Amino acid sequence: MQKSIEVEYWVVDEDGELTTPGSLTEISENVEEEFVPPLFELKTPPCETYADLRSTFVDQLDQVLTRADELDKLLVPLGTPVNGEQIERWPSERSRIQKRVLGTNFDYAKYCAGTHLHFEKRNVVDQLNVLAGLDPALALLNSSPYFRGERVANGARAYLYRKKCYENFPKHGQLWEYVDTVAQWERRLDRRLAEFTEAAVEAGIDKMAVEANFTADDVVWTPVRLRDEMPTVEWRAPDATLPSQILRLAEEMDAVMEQLHHANVRVDGTTGEVTDDEIVLPEFETVCDYVADAIYEGLDSADVATYLERMGFDVQGYAPVTRKIDGRERVSPDEAKELRLRYGELLREDVNDLLRN
Template sequence: MTTTLTTEYWVVDEAGHLADPDLIAGLPGAAGTASPYSVAVETPPCERCVELEAALDARLAATVEAAHDRSCRLLGLGLRPDLLTESASPVTDQPPVATAGTRVSFEPDPAASTDLYNVLLALDPAFVLVNTTSRAADGQQYACGRPSLYHRGSIAQYRFGDVAVGGPSSNDTATAATDSSTDWQPVALLDDGSRVEWRSLDPTTPTLLVDLIADIKTILQQARHHRLSVDSFGNGFHGDRLVLPNEEWRAIYAQEAVEKGLSSLLVRAYLERLGVDTGWYLAATPPTVSAAADMSMVCRQHAAHLEADIGARQTS
C-alpha cells in the first residue's frame, strides 16, 4: 500500500516572526500551500516506511537549507504563530483559516478502501500524539486548528458484515462532507475510492511523523486480518476482531484529545488498545504552545528543535 506524506511548515525570520512573503516565495514548496507564510514538503508515493523516511528527510533538509540561505527558518506549529498571541482576535467555534498540518495519503486495494476509511476514522484521536498548539479564549479551545465543538458533516451509511458504520460511500459524498467550514472531517475518500487521506496532523519533527505513520500502517496491516465491528467505546484488537468505537465515542475521544492532549488517560488507554505506545510520544513530543507564551521566543525554540531533529537524523 503506497503512502504519500505532505506536511506544511510556517517560515519565520531569525527574530522568530513570520518571514517576508517575498522571501518565502522562492522556497521549495511555497506554491503548494494556501498561505504566503508557509511551505509544503511532499514525498513521492512510497511503499515502505523506510523509503518514506528517506524521501522526507532529504526534501525537508533541502528546504531548511534553502530557508537558511534567505535568513529564514521552518517552524512546526499547527496554528499560525501570530494567531496564538493573546492580542489576536477572539476565538469563535470556527477553526482558524491559517493552520498548517500534515496529510497522509494511502492508496489501498480498492476492495479494502472502505475498511481503511473506517479504521483511519477511528484513529483520528491519534493526532494528539504530535499536537503542538492549543489556545483557550471565550470558552473555546483549539488544537491543530480544530474546533472544540467536534462537528461532523452529514455522511452516508454503508455496511460491512452486519455492522453499519458512518462514512462516505462515494467520492461525491466525501467532498460534500468536507466543504463546510463548520464540519471537521479528518478522513477523506478521494479519486473514487482509490485514495484515502488522513488529514491535519501537526507539522512536527520528522522523527515523530515517521514513527506515527509507521504505527498507523502497522495497525492498518493488522486490521486486514481481523473482522471489523463497532461496539460503543471500541475495544481495539480482540481475538479475531478489531472493535472500533461508534460515532458518539469517536467524538468523545477527539474532544478529550483537543481539551486535554496526552494528559487524557481516556485517550491514551484507547490508543494503547489499538497498539500505540503513547508513553514514547509523551516523552518525545515538544511542549504545546499557548497564548501565554512569548511567541517569538517559542518560534525560535521550535525552529531550533526541528533543525536539531533533522541534523540528528542525517548523522545517524
C-alpha cells in the first residue's frame, strides 16, 4: 500500500524571526510555500514501503536543510510559532471567500503547522473508520501548547482548528462519525459544499466565485479526508514536529492500516483494541472523549495513553515536544524566538541522527 507524508514547518532567520522560505521552494517539485508567508511544506511522493518512505523523507529534508543553511534559515518543528508578530495570508480569492464566511475565526488557521499522512485507497470504508478511531493518536505528536504567547491546550494547533477556526461550522472542521458506505461519506461532502455555498452567498459572495474555488473534495478541513490525489485517505490531525517522531507515527499508523486488509473491523463498546485478526473501534462518542483529552491533556491523560497502547502504539517511544516546552502560562516574543531557534537546531540534529542510522 502506497503512503506519503506532508509536513509544514515554520521558517525563521538566524534571529528566530519568522521569514519566508525564499529559494527553499525551488529545490524540487515536492516543496512549496503554504498559504501564509513563513510556512513551508514538504511532500514525499507515494512510497510502496515504509523503508522507502523513511529514506525519501529524510533525504528530502537533508536537501532542504542544506539549502537553508546557505540562506541562514532554519525550519522549526512546532505546531504553532508560539508567539510573535501578526501573520498575514498570501492573497487569494479562495482565502478571501473563506474569511468572509468564517469571519475572524478563520485567522486562527494562520498560526497552525501540521503533519498529514496519506494512505492509498483500498478498503475505503474501513480506512475512514479506522483513521477516525485512531484520531486520539494526535497526542503522540503534540508540539506546542501556545497561541500568541498564551497557553491554550496541550495541543494548541488541534484546539485552534477544531474549537476556534471552525467553531461556527463544526461539520467542516471536526471529526466525522463512522460511515457504512463511501456514498454516505460523499453525501456528507455534498451537504457541506451546499452549506458553505449558502453561507458564502449570504455573506455577499457571488455563487459563481464559490463554485470556481471550492468543490466537495476540498470544502472541508476535517481531520480525516478522502482525496482525489494519488488517490488517498488522508489523516491530518497531528502537529508538525521532529522528523523521527513523524516517522515513528507513520510506521505505526501504516502497520494498522495494512492490518485492516486482513482483519475484521467492527465498532463495539468503549475500550477499543487491535489484535492479530480484529480491529475493534470504540463507539464514536467515546472516540470524541479521547480526542478531547488528547487535545487538552495529551499523553498526560492516562485514558488516552492506555487507549493508544491497546490500539497498537508504543506510547513510551514518543516524546511530544509540548512536554518539553510546557509549564508557563505565557511566553514572551523574545522567549518564543529562542524556542524557535532551539527547535530549528534540534530538527537539524534529528535529521543527522536519522541519516546516520
